[in-house]
Amino acid sequence: MSGRGKGNAAKAAAPAAALDVATKLSFYRQMVLIRRFEELSRIAYQQGKIAGFLHLYIGEEAVAVGAIAALRPEDHLITHYRDHGHAIARGLDPRVLMAELYGKVTGCSRGRGGSMHFASREHNFWGGHAIVGGHLPMAVGLGFAARYLGEPRVVMAIFGDAATDIGEFYEALNMAALWKTPVVFLCENNLYGMGVAIEKASAVTEVYKKACMANIPAERIDGMDVLAVYEAATRAVEWARAGNGPYFLEALCYRFQGHSVADPELYRTKEEVEQWKQRDPIQRFRRHLIEVEGIPEARLDAIHEEVEREMEEVMRFAEESPDPPLEELYDFIYANPVGDWRGDERFLRLWDQSSGS
């Protein structure tokens, strides 16, 4: 399943074996939390409590958990719109995430962003971006700033397979390599760009090979195996942190849900989905924990129950939080508002002061 791109000199000793049980259990808990968060938000969406687009991460939990665990708190994380799993793995409070889905003022983006725009300055999590490939140059800039200022930060930029067909993908990789920026490009290849299978969208379906356009070392990994992801991500991050420039990872994975909750999935067979469900990353890791680490099932079940209780609290928090007040409508457009920054101030005054009767 994994492949090696040219110039891969970063194959140091795999750190996965050095992971202690507590860390592994935390991986498991995070994956279960993500899974339940997604399942419950799907229900809330269908009940009309969440609006807009909802892109669920179900099936891909191993990638977020394994890769983001390789980051330090001071490292930067930036991702695309299927960002719930990344936000949770990064450590954002699921309550403020669900509140953001509900559009509440207690949301991480104060209700301004919604599902595709989770972010947290505190966690160096720069969003959640809705334009395919649009965040990639930003990732390069963040990496450049860290290098320029002498900060030992790494940037992890996560994106989907379809983003590798857009022009900005190349522009970003090229500049990342030219300016030797510490960016780990992590592609979540779930084989589909919305409803278009990768064979129909990319002349090159082994996505990691595209990194050679910018002469960036690259490899393909099993995105359904959290330990494999963790191992590769750790190596890539250390490569970049050491000043070697960018690294490219392609994680093969699969989303069990449609592109978004509204997707009727006409473009793939139920058989295919069932086949991939056999490789459910949570089930797989559960088996590993039981068989390799000797963890009792009851312990794992207890984790599920704990997550259930946490999710009850999460849903209640979101339900009970207030909407952002209308007075805040114009907040945050500018950091430095000057002059008539709201537009035609005279008209706005006239309008706001009139009752229209």
Place this chain on the structure above:
Amino acid sequence: MATTVTMPKMGFDMVEGKLLRWLKKVGEPVKAGEPLAEIETEKVNIEFEAPASGVLKAVLIEEGTTVPVGTPIAIIAAPDEPVEAPAAAPAVREGPPLPTPAPGAPPPPAPAPAPVGAPTPPPGGRVKASPLARRLAREAGIDLREIPGTGPGGRVVKRDVDRYLQARAPAAAPPPPPAAAPIPTPAPAPVPTPAPTAVPVSPLRQAIARRMTVSKQTAPHFYVTVEVDMDEAMAWRARINEALGERGKVTVNDMVVKAAALALREFPALRSSYQEGGIVRHEAIHIGIAVALEEGLITVVLRDADRKPLAQIARESKELVERARSGKVRPEDIEGSVFTVSNLGMFDVEHFIAIINPPEAAIMAVGSVREVPVVKNGQLAIGQRMKVTVSADHRVTDGAEVARFLQAFRRYLENPLLLLVE
């Protein structure tokens, strides 16, 4: 069969007339065409001719009475026909007559404190006015419909409102603030000065005042002056008058009138009138000649001036001027001009600028013919020059056109043979 004689309309804007004198007595026989009464209009006193033959059976208004046009004033009938006097004439109107034949405009609304919407549209549509003009008119309490507009498309703009306000009788100056008590000083005995006296305004003067004001307010005037070389014209005039001998005398003005009339053939714009909604072109070239009277100025009309030979123009204009001076002008003598010539040459005036006679498009002001030093073939010589200024209505024509008209006019005067043959 009895004929009811009514106060005649003797001018397009005549609204009423004053019966000055009956020229026939009740019971006298009257022949159609004989002068029946002397009537005073705004401009002139006119001899009114009887419309029918018979006997003057009744006179319905007294001398000195003013009645509206169309009011019955007399009855002429067959000698033995019985006649009843019709109802008494309507109440006499005092005061100056209305300036326009249209129904009078409503009195301006008092400035309204409540929110004022746009003025109610006049019959035929709303008034085009800039927002600023509307506001200024509203603030001054004027009806926009009363203000002639000179902006693009006839839009009423600020300058129109300003002009209108200035032309109106100025409000009485506010009483001066009470002065502080002055330190008493013995004042010298004041030298008595005569107080100003009020002068009665004749109807003609009133009419001139009104018409010239309207002309200046509505027609955007511009002026073009040329100097005509009159050497040839004066020489030809001398030869013509010698040949005519007793049969008449051609004046400089007669030649000017003919030259202007001929030039007007080629410049229809200058024989047009600007009216609401468009420009009306007049084909018949009737030239008005300004005549100074004791109480003011009137214009007599020389009809079809372009088609009449110089001698006829000379004769007719002489007659017209005499009739005007003696108060015996007929309606057609003072109506229908499409272009006016005003000549102050007899007063040794070098040049002057006249005001257009509405509804004409232009007026020509003629100065005297003067001997002046000129350069001819590089040598100093004496020449005869005459300055002519045309005032024109910029709604109807422009500088270049007037300049070209004057070029044509000059060509006729400077080549007087053309005046004789065209």
Place this chain on the structure above:
Amino acid sequence: MPVMTIREAIRQALREEMQRDRRVFIMGEDVGAYGGTYAVTRGLYEEFGEERVRDTPIAESAIVGVALGAALGGLRPVAEIMTINFILLALDQIVNHAAKMSYMFGGQFKVPLVIRVPAGWGQLAATHSQTFEVYFAYVPGLKVVYPGTPYDAKGMLKAALRDEDPVIYIEHTALYPVRGEVPDGDYVVPIGKSEIKRVGRDCTIVTYGRMLQASLQAAEQLAREGIEVEVVDLRTLRPLDMEPVYESVAKTHRALVVTEEWRSFGVGAEVAARIQEHAFDELDAPVMRLGSREVPLPYNKHHERAVLPWPEDVVKAVKLLLR
């Protein structure tokens, strides 16, 4: 007071700000070794080195996106896009990202990004001769400035570099050689403030950029004919400062908006609409707009000239307005 060109004034602002703040750096096509396409950055590469004056590949979207990321990451980048024609390739980064990073994430992020972009023409043909300030003036979250004098050029660039928001700073190539007084040392011209550049009484001209200079020239010619126009320089297009315009129209009662844009649908249209809305009762004539003819700019010299507005067109427009 020293006199210098707009080009020199911009360079001076860049140099002073780079000296003052280590976080300021320049990136763009040919800004370094080439000395700048329009020689604006000439000498800076030699003075500050390749780490701070960085040549980029021809990749407008990445130029803006990387600069944006750098701004998020704590730097104060000046991204140069070679001409405003090429900025179209970066519209997504500017409009969907730079303008919205602050708002979309509830105020967590600041974007102290400056994008410098020249606009101009000169028989360069259609795709190299456009003027697109309106695309950016349209977007909440951006600030857009377009100085027309050396004094404003230096002061506004400094203000932009100290601003916490993304600023699009537009330079007109025909204005680079325009000379004017520029004080030595540090000063700032605030963003979001118009300025009356010439006092008058017969007509108000509202303008910016090259057309500011053209309007001032037209004003001199009109003055010889006894017409005194008042010229208001917008300087900042977003946010618009209209108050001096309303005051001016209250005095002159006539307004002419002059820009170099294709006449329809531009910044001029917005300015005209606002004058009509808020100075309605002062208007003695409709608000007039003067712009370029709606033609892609042709190569032929006379055709090109016929498309663009010139001082004589401003003179003609003023006279039409005074009828």
